Amino acid sequence: MPVRVVGFDGDDTLWHSETRFHVTQGEFHELLERHVPEADADRRLAEMELKNLGIYGYGVKSFTLSMLETAIELTEGQIPASDLKVILGWGKRMLMEPTELLEGVEETLHKLSPSYDLLLITKGDLFDQESKLAQSGLGDLFLGVEILTEKNVDSYRGVFRRRSIQPEDFVMVGNSLRSDVVPVVSLGGHAVHIPYEVTWDHEHVPEEEMPKGGWRRIASIRELPGLLEEL
Amino acid sequence: MPVRVVGFDGDDTLWHSETRFHVTQGEFHELLERHVPEADADRRLAEMELKNLGIYGYGVKSFTLSMLETAIELTEGQIPASDLKVILGWGKRMLMEPTELLEGVEETLHKLSPSYDLLLITKGDLFDQESKLAQSGLGDLFLGVEILTEKNVDSYRGVFRRRSIQPEDFVMVGNSLRSDVVPVVSLGGHAVHIPYEVTWDHEHVPEEEMPKGGWRRIASIRELPGLLEEL
Numbered sequence: 001m002p003v004r005v006v007g008f009d010g011d012d013t014l015w016h017s018e019t020r021f022h023v024t025q026g027e028f029h030e031l032l033e034r035h036v037p038e039a040d041a042d043r044r045l046a047e048m049e050l051k052n053l054g055i056y057g058y059g060v061k062s063f064t065l066s067m068l069e070t071a072i073e074l075t076e077g078q079i080p081a082s083d084l085k086v087i088l089g090w091g092k093r094m095l096m097e098p099t100e101l102l103e104g105v106e107e108t109l110h111k112l113s114p115s116y117d118l119l120l121i122t123k124g125d126l127f128d129q130e131s132k133l134a135q136s137g138l139g140d141l142f143l144g145v146e147i148l149t150e151k152n153v154d155s156y157r158g159v160f161r162r163r164s165i166q167p168e169d170f171v172m173v174g175n176s177l178r179s180d181v182v183p184v185v186s187l188g189g190h191a192v193h194i195p196y197e198v199t200w201d202h203e204h205v206p207e208e209e210m211p212k213g214g215w216r217r218i219a220s221i222r223e224l225p226g227l228l229e230e231l
Numbered sequence: 232m233p234v235r236v237v238g239f240d241g242d243d244t245l246w247h248s249e250t251r252f253h254v255t256q257g258e259f260h261e262l263l264e265r266h267v268p269e270a271d272a273d274r275r276l277a278e279m280e281l282k283n284l285g286i287y288g289y290g291v292k293s294f295t296l297s298m299l300e301t302a303i304e305l306t307e308g309q310i311p312a313s314d315l316k317v318i319l320g321w322g323k324r325m326l327m328e329p330t331e332l333l334e335g336v337e338e339t340l341h342k343l344s345p346s347y348d349l350l351l352i353t354k355g356d357l358f359d360q361e362s363k364l365a366q367s368g369l370g371d372l373f374l375g376v377e378i379l380t381e382k383n384v385d386s387y388r389g390v391f392r393r394r395s396i397q398p399e400d401f402v403m404v405g406n407s408l409r410s411d412v413v414p415v416v417s418l419g420g421h422a423v424h425i426p427y428e429v430t431w432d433h434e435h436v437p438e439e440e441m442p443k444g445g446w447r448r449i450a451s452i453r454e455l456p457g458l459l460e461e462l
Contacts, residue, residue, distance in 0.1 A: 057358030061292040072312045082308040126357035127288030
């Protein structure tokens with residue numbers, strides 16, 4: 001049963017994303033240090049993001065709102081509005097940054113697209129994700145695009161149903177064990193994990209909790225065409 | 232050629248939305264008046280929203296970020312962070328408010344769903360729109376859901392293509408002339424305009440610029456089943 005459909009995650013699989021959050025978070029840390037040197041701004045921001053996830057969902061706008069709330073809370077309302085304006089500016093900068101593809105992406109997708117149906121399956125903010133795809137210049141290589149609020153067993157099952165995909169014909173490629181590998185494998189599909197240099201804690205799964213089979217790990221997207229032929 | 236597919240806008244067609252923005256905007260006006268009594272906060276906020284639309288897109292999170300930026304600008308950075316925290320709280324309140332259906336919606340959709348394919352075609356924030364749909368309890372009545380970043384000729388054409396819909400078999404029902412009526416009629420589809428009590432300026436189209444035919448206006452969704460039989 002050869003794989004027919006290849007799903008790709010977007011952020012940190014096709015284009016850089018987390019490094020940007022990381023850079024901004026570093027700036028946030030420095031800004032807060034000037035006001036409350038003793039505070040653990042990184043941890044507090046991470047907690048705020050998780051607390052707000054059910055209200056805001058994923059994405060840069062949610063991250064910006066959580067940075068603002070954390071800054072106000074940590075300084076007990078003493079931070080000047082001019083500093084909060086700086087934070088608003090970081091959010092806009094992140095949203096306006098050009099999409100930067102990971103090494104090997106363009107070449108690999110061009111190589112795969114004649115032989116497989118390629119889908120982009122990403123989560124996050126609709127507007128932001130569509131902007132990134134448009135900017136990436138890769139739009140025409142994908143047969144379809146699915147932007148999900150959350151990647152889990154239910155949402156992948158929905159994709160399979162909408163697109164009449166048999167799980168065994170499908171492989172998901174992404175950098176997140178939690179979002180790209182575990183739910184797909186548990187539905188009977190295949191998965192390929194390509195770790196990114198930085199991973200958001202929230203996406204981490206302890207190695208011992210991972211399914212034993214059904215997925216593989218490669219170091220670069222360049223290894224994908226060879227691996228797909230083996231599957 | 233009887234209509235086969237009925238598309239419904241969500242915000243202010245099926246459930247209340249703009250009144251909430253309106254209420255929050257009133258609170259924003261009052262808050263700003265305490266700091267800068269001479270400023271035209273409403274106009275400045277509307278300008279800010281429009282300026283940020285290409286960066287943020289639609290939705291409550293975008294609106295919240297624009298309120299914060301307007302407040303900081305209008306007070307020249309003098310607004311205390313505690314007041315900005317109040318604005319953050321308004322955004323969360325809007326996102327957490329239960330979905331409130333317009334009068335007659337539930338009954339009408341139940342009446343139509345055995346005879347027509349119903350689609351929800353809405354724009355805005357993916358996460359927020361999916362939450363509203365889930366809360367509305369109407370999910371099962373729709374054959375499909377399309378959440379678009381913008382409703383225009385291109386995005387409706389995409390919906391028609393993805394779902395193999397002939398424009399002449401399709402009617403779009405919504406409260407916005409700009410988003411629900413004009414693009415659909417110009418593609419050869421039908422449209423039904425149901426005005427809402429409050430309309431965002433941005434969605435307004437001068438009556439004389441409206442297409443002459445292809446669309447009708449009704450006062451309540453309750454008139455829709457009768458109208459569809461005439462089409």
